[in-house]
Amino acid sequence: MLDALGDPTRRAILTALRRGPSSVAALTEHVPVSRPAISQHLKVLGQAGLVDHEARGTRHIYRVDRDGLSSLREWLDQFWGEALDAYAEHVRRTETTRGRRQP
Amino acid sequence: MTLNDTTGLAPLVKTVTVPTTPDRAFYLFTAEMSAWWPLVTHSVGEQDARRIEIGEGVGARLVEYGDDGPLGVWGTVSVWDPPNAVAFSWHPGTDPAQATQVSVTFTAVAEGTEVVLTHTDWYRRPDGVRARTGYVTGWDHVLGRFVAASSSRP
Numbered sequence: 001m002l003d004a005l006g007d008p009t010r011r012a013i014l015t016a017l018r019r020g021p022s023s024v025a026a027l028t029e030h031v032p033v034s035r036p037a038i039s040q041h042l043k044v045l046g047q048a049g050l051v052d053h054e055a056r057g058t059r060h061i062y063r064v065d066r067d068g069l070s071s072l073r074e075w076l077d078q079f080w081g082e083a084l085d086a087y088a089e090h091v092r093r094t095e096t097t098r099g100r101r102q103p
Numbered sequence: 104m105t106l107n108d109t110t111g112l113a114p115l116v117k118t119v120t121v122p123t124t125p126d127r128a129f130y131l132f133t134a135e136m137s138a139w140w141p142l143v144t145h146s147v148g149e150q151d152a153r154r155i156e157i158g159e160g161v162g163a164r165l166v167e168y169g170d171d172g173p174l175g176v177w178g179t180v181s182v183w184d185p186p187n188a189v190a191f192s193w194h195p196g197t198d199p200a201q202a203t204q205v206s207v208t209f210t211a212v213a214e215g216t217e218v219v220l221t222h223t224d225w226y227r228r229p230d231g232v233r234a235r236t237g238y239v240t241g242w243d244h245v246l247g248r249f250v251a252a253s254s255s256r257p
Contacts, residue, residue: 090139
């Protein structure tokens with residue numbers, strides 16, 4: 001999933017889609033690369049679960065896929081929660097010891 | 104459905120309150136980072152990681168070390184304001200150009216110090232796949248360590 005975000009153009013596309021669903025043609029106004037290039041980047045973002053699309057007539061409308069981002073967010077939430085819990089445990093242990101040494 | 108900043112892409116914020124002064128909380132967070140950071144699961148080197156050090160002052164680095172020296176730079180300090188705040192770029196295992204930002208504040212409260220960690224632009228984090236692999240495989244180990252630490256106390 002995250003390799004998909006290693007590219008600045010793909011991040012720009014994702015940022016543009018945050019403002020709302022968009023066609024490839026509309027995206028070219030925000031992202032300075034060709035339409036075929038944008039389509040290729042959208043394909044990568046789609047495979048990564050970050051962008052979703054639906055057909056409206058002959059056009060495809062692309063949008064940010066909340067589920068893909070939610071799973072990343074959940075994982076990072078757990079990552080930092082775990083780190084901060086370990087930190088709090090270290091503080092409690094350290095300060096209890098100090099309290100005994102310095103009554 | 105559109106995504107807005109109050110849901111999907113808003114900064115990730117985690118809060119914990121610790122029973123000590125902001126001075127001590129800041130010191131223990133930074134100078135003693137290696138003593139508490141769950142290295143096996145939260146590192147690039149995983150089993151080979153030995154310690155993590157954060158340098159003092161703006162421009163200092165966060166570095167992960169193994170037995171034979173540095174395994175990688177995780178970020179660079181952008182705010183160094185003891186005992187109030189520390190902030191750093193965040194790019195474990197990847198190019199600094201792809202960094203996200205982490206800031207930590209320390210505020211005195213009745214129970215001690217409230218520590219608030221904010222991870223901005225987290226959705227750009229390009230190292231997640233690798234870190235996540237380590238996270239999953241090392242989970243049991245860290246849980247075991249917590250249990251052991253808890254039960255060894257009086």
